[in-house]
Amino acid sequence: MAFEFDLTQTDHLLTTTRAVRKRLDLTRPVPRELIAECLNLAIQAPTGGNTQRWRFVVVDDPEKKAALADMYRQGWKPYLESSKKTREQQGLDPETRVSDSADYLADHLHEVPAMLVPCLLDRGEGAGYWGSIVPALWSFMLAARSRGLGTAYTTIHLFKENEAAELLGIPETVSQAALIPIGYYTGDDFKPAKRRPVEEITYWNGWKQTDPAN
Numbered sequence: 001m002a003f004e005f006d007l008t009q010t011d012h013l014l015t016t017t018r019a020v021r022k023r024l025d026l027t028r029p030v031p032r033e034l035i036a037e038c039l040n041l042a043i044q045a046p047t048g049g050n051t052q053r054w055r056f057v058v059v060d061d062p063e064k065k066a067a068l069a070d071m072y073r074q075g076w077k078p079y080l081e082s083s084k085k086t087r088e089q090q091g092l093d094p095e096t097r098v099s100d101s102a103d104y105l106a107d108h109l110h111e112v113p114a115m116l117v118p119c120l121l122d123r124g125e126g127a128g129y130w131g132s133i134v135p136a137l138w139s140f141m142l143a144a145r146s147r148g149l150g151t152a153y154t155t156i157h158l159f160k161e162n163e164a165a166e167l168l169g170i171p172e173t174v175s176q177a178a179l180i181p182i183g184y185y186t187g188d189d190f191k192p193a194k195r196r197p198v199e200e201i202t203y204w205n206g207w208k209q210t211d212p213a214n
């Protein structure tokens with residue numbers, strides 16, 4: 001008989017793994033072994049051709065975290081201003097809950113217990129290239145969440161990718177994919193997020209062909 005999952009548990013994990021920013025516990029250290037445990041699960045993720053051309057740089061050195069947080073902030077402020085302007089032009093409220101929470105993360109990033117900078121050997125682009133690291137990142141975030149750790153997928157520090165590479169000794173031939181802050185989360189649990197209904201965004205056998213049964 002096939003193994004049976006506890007869907008209450010797995011569905012809860014899949015629907016409540018949020019970008020954790022304000023609820024990161026900045027005072028409680030995260031053991032290296034726990035991060036390694038999550039990475040060990042993450043590397044079961046698929047890669048194109050099973051090439052596994054990934055490396056994971058974990059940063060828990062306070063000075064290096066501070067330097068990376070500075071780089072992040074240098075990218076964050078101009079990004080925030082330009083996205084506010086775009087929202088205004090679209091007639092939308094420039095202040096969103098995400099920007100408030102993301103602002104908090106930018107301000108406190110140096111205080112997070114650890115950061116993960118996932119890397120790909122070789123410089124590349126396209127679906128096959130980035131698709132060979134992103135599944136592992138999401139697996140890492142799921143593994144972390146199920147162990148009481150909060151994470152957030154971030155990419156803003158990549159505006160300063162070269163400086164970050166220099167700081168961490170990452171060779172020019174290697175790409176950084178993200179910077180994932182890691183910390184225990186505070187509070188109890190998380191809720192599923194609001195998303196556009198799946199029936200509206202799923203097409204069957206052709207573009208824009210939604211299921212008439214819905």
Ligand SMILES: Cc1cc2nc3c(=O)[nH]c(=O)nc-3n(C[C@H](O)[C@H](O)[C@H](O)COP(=O)(O)O)c2cc1C
Binds near residue numbers: 098153155
């Ligand atoms: C490719 C990618 C890049 C992202 N970059 C950032 C970032 O630089 N800073 C940040 O605070 N959040 C970043 N996020 C997190 C998103 O803002 C977040 O996932 C989204 O608002 C949905 O929230 P949820 O994950 O809690 O459902 C990024 C997410 C993805 C997938």
